[in-house]
Amino acid sequence: MKIGELSARTGVSIRSLRYYEEQGLLAPVRHENGYREYSPLAEEQVRTIKFYLSLGLTTEQIAGFLQCVLINKEAFCNEVLPIYEQKLEEIDEQIRLLQHIKTNLQDRICSIVEERNQLGL
Amino acid sequence: MKIGELSARTGVSIRSLRYYEEQGLLAPVRHENGYREYSPLAEEQVRTIKFYLSLGLTTEQIAGFLQCVLINKEAFCNEVLPIYEQKLEEIDEQIRLLQHIKTNLQDRICSIVEERNQLGL
DNA sequence: ATAAACGCTGACATGAGTGTGAGAGTCAAG
DNA sequence: CTTGACTCTCACACTCATGTCAGCGTTTAT
Numbered sequence: 001m002k003i004g005e006l007s008a009r010t011g012v013s014i015r016s017l018r019y020y021e022e023q024g025l026l027a028p029v030r031h032e033n034g035y036r037e038y039s040p041l042a043e044e045q046v047r048t049i050k051f052y053l054s055l056g057l058t059t060e061q062i063a064g065f066l067q068c069v070l071i072n073k074e075a076f077c078n079e080v081l082p083i084y085e086q087k088l089e090e091i092d093e094q095i096r097l098l099q100h101i102k103t104n105l106q107d108r109i110c111s112i113v114e115e116r117n118q119l120g121l
Numbered sequence: 122m123k124i125g126e127l128s129a130r131t132g133v134s135i136r137s138l139r140y141y142e143e144q145g146l147l148a149p150v151r152h153e154n155g156y157r158e159y160s161p162l163a164e165e166q167v168r169t170i171k172f173y174l175s176l177g178l179t180t181e182q183i184a185g186f187l188q189c190v191l192i193n194k195e196a197f198c199n200e201v202l203p204i205y206e207q208k209l210e211e212i213d214e215q216i217r218l219l220q221h222i223k224t225n226l227q228d229r230i231c232s233i234v235e236e237r238n239q240l241g242l
Numbered sequence: 243a244t245a246a247a248c249g250c251t252g253a254c255a256t257g258a259g260t261g262t263g264a265g266a267g268t269c270a271a272g
Numbered sequence: 273c274t275t276g277a278c279t280c281t282c283a284c285a286c287t288c289a290t291g292t293c294a295g296c297g298t299t300t301a302t
Contacts, residue, residue: 015259015261034268034280036280053259055229075232087226088226095220095223101175101177101212102216105209124250125248136291139251155249180288
């Protein structure tokens with residue numbers, strides 16, 4: 001399967017597929033003409049990459065355990081759990097920060113609305 | 122007051138003060154030697170900018186109402202409320218997304234832990 | 243007078259994945 | 273044989289506030 005077909009099957013742009021390869025996440029063989037040839041397994045592999053990216057993991061993190069995960073079950077890959085837990089902490093931290101900002105924003109909005117009401121607008 | 126002093130008073134780096142000026146948020150006068158001279162009011166102005174940035178507003182958005190806010194009360198500046206509300210929506214959207222990712226992460230973690238337990242590890 | 247401390251401009255780097263375009267080679271159908 | 277659809281590599285752009293460095297001028301204190 002060539003890159004265009006893999007792109008169409010997975011919904012991942014050709015640009016991104018080449019980027020994943022650059023980051024060590026995909027390793028298609030090459031034809032004599034230089035074209036990439038992907039095995040049928042690559043389709044599932046790309047979906048797996050897509051999923052991990054959607055969890056906010058970086059390509060570098062994914063590269064750290066992808067081979068293991070593709071071969072074994074996730075639970076067997078000791079690299080995965082710490083990364084998940086670290087990411088979870090980061091997410092919590094981001095949520096906390098956003099909640100804090102949200103509170104401040106709501107305070108400001110309330111102040112404005114109240115002040116306008118008091119002025120009888 | 123020169124830029125170093127303003128930086129020290131506000132805790133905002135010299136680099137950032139020059140950036141704020143570039144973005145139209147500050148307008149110090151210049152000495153003959155090219156040095157920036159800030160009025161004492163600039164200190165409060167920088168704190169105001171800092172606060173709006175901490176709410177996640179961009180310098181462009183801040184520039185849209187900063188002059189008004191510095192002269193009048195926030196409630197008088199009609200540009201402010203829509204920006205606050207728009208930002209609030211963005212924040213909510215980001216929080217939703219992060220919550221969604223968090224849920225997925227927790228599911229993955231649970232799966233791994235359970236699977237390992239079943240294997241008696 | 244000299245050195246340290248301060249100021250100036252301009253410009254590149256950051257993060258991280260993706261879009262986009264140029265310039266060129268390859269392949270298949272007409 | 274030509275045309276169009278694919279593919280290749282290389283490289284810049286993007287977001288946006290900030291860090292950082294180079295190269296140079298100015299002020300201040302010794």
